[in-house]
Amino acid sequence: MNEYDAEYLADEEPIEQKRKRLQGELVNGALDKLENAYLTREKMYKKILASKRSAFSLTATIDRLDLVDAVRENVKTSLMFKNYRRATWYLRLLEQLCRRSL
Secondary structure, eight states: HHHHHHHHHHHHHHHHHHHHHHHHHHHHHHHHHHHHHHHHHHHHHHHHHHHSSSSHHHHHHOOOOHHHHHHHHHHHHHHTTOOOHHHHHHHHHHHHHHHHHH
């Protein structure tokens, strides 16, 4: 018997609470991976510096970064209120924005 089997045998946490806790952990884990892949400070600096060729492209880049940050905050807010369906929706949107913009 491994630790996972023991966890299920001696589990005092109700199934619904455990499901919600695990959903939150999964969405948090996915958000962390996305942030590490696209939203590190170094990658943001590189993106801003690469866009400095003209004032328009720099402004557009900063606007896109603001939008990405707003969506990221919506994921975190949805998680805070335990609205996992909405958090997942925003997480998918954030991933699409990161792939297109960054």
